[in-house]
Amino acid sequence: MSFISRGFKGRRRTASVAGRLPPGQYIVDGFPxxxxxxxxxxxxxxxxxxxxxxxxxxxxxxxxxxxxxxxxEITRDIxxxxxxxxxxxxxxxxxVDTLLDGLExxxxxxxxxxxxxxxxxxxxxxxxxxxxxxxxxxxxxxLEPEHGGPAxxxxxxxxxxxxxxxxxxxxxxxxDQPGFWESLGYHMYGDPWREQRYWGDE
Amino acid sequence: xxAETLRLDGxxxxxxxxxxxxxxxxxxxxTCAGCGQTSPLGTLLLYGGEMGAVLRCPSCESVQMRVVxxxxxxxxxxxxxxxxxxxxxxx
Amino acid sequence: MVATRPRLTWRVATVRDIVPETARVVSLVLDVxxxxxxxxxxxxxxxxxxxxxxxxxxxxxxASAPEEPWITITVERLEDGEVSPYLADELRPGDFLELRxxxxxxxxWETREGGPLLLVAGGSGIAPLMAMLxxxxxxxxxxxxxxxxxxxxxxxxxxxxxxxxxxANDPDLAVIHTLTRAQPKGxxxxxxxxxxxxxxxxxxxxxERPRAFVCGPTPLVEAVATLLVDLGYDPxxxxxxxxxxxxx
Numbered sequence: 271m272s273f274i275s276r277g278f279k280g281r282r283r284t285a286s287v288a289g290r291l292p293p294g295q296y297i298v299d300g301f302p303x304x305x306x307x308x309x310x311x312x313x314x315x316x317x318x319x320x321x322x323x324x325x326x327x328x329x330x331x332x333x334x335x336x337x338x339x340x341x342x343e344i345t346r347d348i349x350x351x352x353x354x355x356x357x358x359x360x361x362x363x364x365x366v367d368t369l370l371d372g373l374e375x376x377x378x379x380x381x382x383x384x385x386x387x388x389x390x391x392x393x394x395x396x397x398x399x400x401x402x403x404x405x406x407x408x409x410x411x412x413l414e415p416e417h418g419g420p421a422x423x424x425x426x427x428x429x430x431x432x433x434x435x436x437x438x439x440x441x442x443x444x445x446d447q448p449g450f451w452e453s454l455g456y457h458m459y460g461d462p463w464r465e466q467r468y469w470g471d472e
Numbered sequence: 473x474x475a476e477t478l479r480l481d482g483x484x485x486x487x488x489x490x491x492x493x494x495x496x497x498x499x500x501x502x503t504c505a506g507c508g509q510t511s512p513l514g515t516l517l518l519y520g521g522e523m524g525a526v527l528r529c530p531s532c533e534s535v536q537m538r539v540v541x542x543x544x545x546x547x548x549x550x551x552x553x554x555x556x557x558x559x560x561x562x563x
Numbered sequence: 564m565v566a567t568r569p570r571l572t573w574r575v576a577t578v579r580d581i582v583p584e585t586a587r588v589v590s591l592v593l594d595v596x597x598x599x600x601x602x603x604x605x606x607x608x609x610x611x612x613x614x615x616x617x618x619x620x621x622x623x624x625x626a627s628a629p630e631e632p633w634i635t636i637t638v639e640r641l642e643d644g645e646v647s648p649y650l651a652d653e654l655r656p657g658d659f660l661e662l663r664x665x666x667x668x669x670x671x672w673e674t675r676e677g678g679p680l681l682l683v684a685g686g687s688g689i690a691p692l693m694a695m696l697x698x699x700x701x702x703x704x705x706x707x708x709x710x711x712x713x714x715x716x717x718x719x720x721x722x723x724x725x726x727x728x729x730x731a732n733d734p735d736l737a738v739i740h741t742l743t744r745a746q747p748k749g750x751x752x753x754x755x756x757x758x759x760x761x762x763x764x765x766x767x768x769x770x771e772r773p774r775a776f777v778c779g780p781t782p783l784v785e786a787v788a789t790l791l792v793d794l795g796y797d798p799x800x801x802x803x804x805x806x807x808x809x810x811x
Binding site for chain 2: 571606608622663664666667668669670780781782785802803804805806807808
């Protein structure tokens with residue numbers, strides 16, 4: 271057993287939420303901000319969202335068009351690979367199912383791409399069937415730039431690094447292609463319930 | 473609380489990087505593959521928090537190197553560095 | 564030819580003393596087995612481990628001079644902090660603390676490097692600069708120094724008495740405070756955030772080839788570094804250490 275710091279407990283809470291926390295996670299207050307780079311600040315009149323790659327026809331929405339799409343309010347727990355979790359977070363966004371509706375593709379994977387160059391990869395079936403959104407509101411307010419505004423990908427059933435901030439589109443691909451963190455040791459899939467944090471985790 | 477307010481610099485990544493390298497990294501100098509500028513690693517802009525170290529060029533902000541501590545060991549990538557100059561270490 | 568050094572390893576230090584500095588800040592004096600010494604400006608990483616294995620890690624500048632027998636770190640208790648409340652409130656003399664170091668040869672100064680020195684600190688960013696000042700005092704070095712130290716109020720000035728004492732006995736050391744939120748009655752000093760005008764008045768002229776060290780919250784550090792370069796400082800002579808949003 272390695273050294274133990276007498277009396278140190280840390281900031282975590284776990285007691286009253288057993289069953290909702292994946293293994294190794296802790297509840298924290300606040301909403302930690304973590305970025306791989308400076309906050310992008312794309313003006314809304316230049317922002318767009320695209321579906322590209324292995325599709326019959328690429329799709330693109332401007333911000334104004336995006337806001338016209340049917341949106342949902344979502345309440346979900348989110349789990350970061352750095353071990354913090356937040357329960358019952360509330361968002362508003364457009365379901366990825368809406369964006370892909372009627373699309374023809376033979377692709378099995380997507381790579382989300384973002385302002386600032388961040389990318390993350392997911393199986394197509396993990397962003398469809400009511401599992402993923404492009405979210406532009408958090409807790410009833412416009413999504414702040416620090417938290418990925420104007421819009422971020424929201425995929426709550428996977429570790430939160432997959433919920434890419436400043437998302438600008440999805441590229442549909444035939445093969446799974448590691449994104450920013452996945453190419454550096456983080457798990458390609460990232461299921462918090464199987465604690466798939468790093469390469470090699472089953 | 474913006475990414476810019478939170479960012480640190482190469483000094484704060486030195487403990488992590490010195491697990492990977494056997495020399496004092498903050499005085500080593502890297503030449504940026506993005507813009508060609510040479511900077512001591514202590515001056516690189518550090519992002520990433522607990523996910524890992526993302527070190528960016530102080531001049532052009534492109535990623536020079538990234539390090540993640542995984543279950544056993546580290547994964548490191550330095551595609552953004554043309555070369556590293558490592559001075560002799562004193563003591 | 565590179566001379567490699569021993570890899571940094573975690574070791575267990577003993578807390579010798581806990582010294583209150585201000586209402587929010589304490590210094591911890593640590594006895595580190597096999598400590599090989601350090602250079603003023605370097606830091607240590609501290610790691611706390613809970614009984615269930617949970618770990619949290621933070622970096623702290625070494626505030627003591629290399630000439631002192633034990634090392635000192637200065638910790639500001641952050642309201643919502645995870646590590647700082649433990650270090651500031653829970654630890655007792657005789658407790659143990661896991662750490663590794665010293666780390667970081669970039670943000671360091673030794674008397675033989677000369678000056679003049681411009682030291683700029685925001686809040687707990689004073690810690691590594693204090694190591695430099697204590698080192699300079701240990702050598703009775705004549706290198707001229709100006710310290711510009713930004714604090715919220717007089718009660719928040721860390722090492723206040725020691726700084727007064729060092730400056731009183733040394734014509735080559737000037738300590739200039741700016742108090743940004745509250746000032747004592749009769750205060751005639753600066754009462755605002757560090758800006759171009761203030762640096763213009765305080766900083767050594769670029770022609771003197773000064774070395775600058777700037778440490779504290781990231782926004783302060785980046786603003787001051789930019790201003791110094793605007794004033795004509797050679798960017799290579801301005802060394803910075805960012806403490807993140809809150810300065811430690």
